[in-house]
Amino acid sequence: MSVGTGSLVTVTATINGETRTFTVPGHRTLLDALRSELGLTGTKSSCTEGECGACTVMLDGHAVNSCLVLAAEVDGHEVVTIEGLSVDGGTDLQQAFLEHGAVQCGFCIPGQVMSAEYLLSHNPDPSVEEIRDALSGNLCRCASYNRIVEAVRQTAEKRVSTRG
Amino acid sequence: MVTYYKAHAVADALEVLGRKDVDARALLGGTDLLVGLDDRLDSAPGVVVDLKGLADETPLAVEDSGVRIGLTVTMADLVANPTVAAWYPALVQAAGVVGSVAIRNRATVVGNICNASPASDTAPALLVHGANVRIASADGERVVPISEFFVAPRVTTCGRGELVTAVELPRPVPGTGSAFQRLTRRWGVDLATVSVAAAVHGDGRIQLGLGAVAPTPLLVDLPAGTDLADRAVLDPVLDEALAVATPISDIRAAADYRTAMVRELAARALQAALDSTRRTQA
Numbered sequence: 001m002s003v004g005t006g007s008l009v010t011v012t013a014t015i016n017g018e019t020r021t022f023t024v025p026g027h028r029t030l031l032d033a034l035r036s037e038l039g040l041t042g043t044k045s046s047c048t049e050g051e052c053g054a055c056t057v058m059l060d061g062h063a064v065n066s067c068l069v070l071a072a073e074v075d076g077h078e079v080v081t082i083e084g085l086s087v088d089g090g091t092d093l094q095q096a097f098l099e100h101g102a103v104q105c106g107f108c109i110p111g112q113v114m115s116a117e118y119l120l121s122h123n124p125d126p127s128v129e130e131i132r133d134a135l136s137g138n139l140c141r142c143a144s145y146n147r148i149v150e151a152v153r154q155t156a157e158k159r160v161s162t163r164g
Numbered sequence: 165m166v167t168y169y170k171a172h173a174v175a176d177a178l179e180v181l182g183r184k185d186v187d188a189r190a191l192l193g194g195t196d197l198l199v200g201l202d203d204r205l206d207s208a209p210g211v212v213v214d215l216k217g218l219a220d221e222t223p224l225a226v227e228d229s230g231v232r233i234g235l236t237v238t239m240a241d242l243v244a245n246p247t248v249a250a251w252y253p254a255l256v257q258a259a260g261v262v263g264s265v266a267i268r269n270r271a272t273v274v275g276n277i278c279n280a281s282p283a284s285d286t287a288p289a290l291l292v293h294g295a296n297v298r299i300a301s302a303d304g305e306r307v308v309p310i311s312e313f314f315v316a317p318r319v320t321t322c323g324r325g326e327l328v329t330a331v332e333l334p335r336p337v338p339g340t341g342s343a344f345q346r347l348t349r350r351w352g353v354d355l356a357t358v359s360v361a362a363a364v365h366g367d368g369r370i371q372l373g374l375g376a377v378a379p380t381p382l383l384v385d386l387p388a389g390t391d392l393a394d395r396a397v398l399d400p401v402l403d404e405a406l407a408v409a410t411p412i413s414d415i416r417a418a419a420d421y422r423t424a425m426v427r428e429l430a431a432r433a434l435q436a437a438l439d440s441t442r443r444t445q446a
Contacts, residue, residue, distance in 0.1 A: 007167040026168035027201055027208060049199040050267055051353055062240070062269040068198045069270070070191070072168040073214060115265065136352025137264020 009072040015040070016084030024071045031055045033071035034081060042082035042110050053138030056111040056118075057081050063118035065137075082110035085117065092158065093117060096151040104142030112138045116152045125160050128153060166205065170214045174221070174300055174329060177213055182302065182325030186210045190327065192235060193270035195263065196279045221329070224248075233331040239268035239276075239286075252333060253440050254289040254342035254361040254373075254433075261285060261346060264353045274328050277313065280320045280380070283356045287314065287381035288373030289344050290331060292363035297322075298330040307332075314380035339366030341441030345429040346375075349416060357416045358425045362433035364392070364441050372433070376416075377409035377426050384408060392434045402427050 007026040012019065015038060022037045031048070034040045034057070044054040048067045055066040058080040085091050093113060096102075103109050112135060119126055119134040126134065131152050132145075140148065169188075171177035181188050189209035191197055201208055215221075215235050225232040226247045233242065239259040242248055249256045262268055262276070262285045276286045277297065287310070295310040299322050310331070313320050322328050336342075342363040348354035359375035370386040384405045391397045411422035 007165040009168050025165065026212065027166035027205060029198065029201070048203075050195055050263065053264065053266060056266055059269075063266045064270050065195075065266045068194050068267075070168060070194065070198065070212070070214075072170075073191075073194070073216070075170075118265070133352070134265055137266050 009075075011071055011075045013074045013076065014078040016080055022071075026070070026072060028071045029067050030057070030059075030069040030071050030074055030079070031066040034066060034079075037071070040081050040083050044107055044110055046107070050137075051139070052108070053111040053115060053135075054108050056114040056138065058114060058118060061121070063115050082113060085113070093120075093151070093155045096155045096158075097148070100147045100151040100154070102144045102147035102151045104140075104144050108138060108140045108142075112140065112148055116148075116155075119152070120156055120159070124163075125156055126152075165210075166201070166208050167211045168214065169211055170217050172217055173219055174327065175302075177215055177218065178300060178302055178325065178327055180211060180213050181327060184324075188213050190215055190278070192216065192272040192275040193238060193267075195267050195271040196275065196281075215327075228335065230335040231333045233273050233333070235272065235274050235329060237273055239263075239271050239273065240265075242273060243268070251336055252289070252293050252342065254344040254363060254437070255286060255293055255333075257344035258285045258289040258346070258359070258361065267353070273331055277310070277331065278320060278322060278328055280314055280316075280318050281355075282317050282379055282381065283359070283376040284381060285344075285346065285356060285359060285375070288359050288361035288375040289342070290333070291373035291381060291383040292342060292361045292371045293333050293336070296332045296334075297328055298332060299326050300329045301326045305329075311383045317379050336363075337366035339441055340364065341437040341439065341443075343433050343436030343440055345433040345436070347425050347429060355416065358411070358422050358429055360426060360429040360433045362430065362437040364434065364437045366441075370434070372405065372430055374406075374409055374426060374430075377411040377422055379410075382408055392438050395431070398431060398434070399427075402430055406430060 010023045012021045046052045046054040050065045050068045057066045131149050187209045188211040191212045191214045223234045224237045239262045242259045297308045297313045344361045346359040347357045356376045361373035363371045368388040372384040374382040411419045413419045
């Protein structure tokens, strides 16, 4: 193996549908690479130890804490960040967050939205209890929890009824 | 600096992990290893060996004789498997409360036991399910009962140059029930203040796995035939059996509180295990 011959890693991954290649030190987290190397600052950095959920992104369709993934690990994989959910940043779920006043300071919201989209991707009609459980890894220090849960619940109802 | 190395076979990983000239650490889900890595580069491992691309690794194998949990099996994988859920309720209940959804999508069972936290969620359940740990090295393989795997906080019998490749669970004998109980300060993303797994085996054995009340997770046998439904019988049996618990006081709870709670959680876990036996038989 090539231990010691250089600790930079070249990573090629699908980021929000686009193939991107970037070079990072071995210790660089996916969170930092998204924000620094790729300019995707919608993903927020807060606790950097998997407690707060502000950095939640989808990795191969699964919600993960990007602070606990090395950028090198996503070589050959697919990442979707908050910027990848829509072109103009206005999905029905994000709109529902606004309508319910769920966005106070806003810092936790990208992570909340990603966790909620992950929930709805495999459980399209979740109960309030299931929403609370699914979002229990996303902290909101403005304590907008009830409004966030309402926004997710309403979005689920609308999506289910639209699909008929 | 940290060098990232992606191993492509078990032998390849063993070679790097066994090298004496570098501090190499195995990487699975990263939910323990990567915590604060950026902030502690001075003490970080020199090489991180990613084990998620091993060509000769079997993830989750369900057979008549039991279940084999390979290196890359996450908590979410485990919870989603219907056979695992039917055979090992305590383990699935434990895996289902680790961290958060995002943590469970990455954290692995093998990583959880190798991290060897006294408060590991899966360890008490694996103890009562009679798990064996398969450990590979350049010299071959050895299999260790999980009751002999944990040595001290953050220390296992898996040494340098060795790699845990799977956790193997024997299929429970008919009529077995099990359950997991955990006390935390808040609902999500917390470590166990105390945890207890209980198994009422179809052959009469009654076992408890205890978490966060000793330097390592503990396995305790109760006398076969103990009337679990009668607290007047059960309480003195628990008092004797749980004397092995030596909890500490820390940020999560005082030792006295842990001592009181481990007894209560044990009683609840035993009752739930008994109930799951009845459900299986119904």
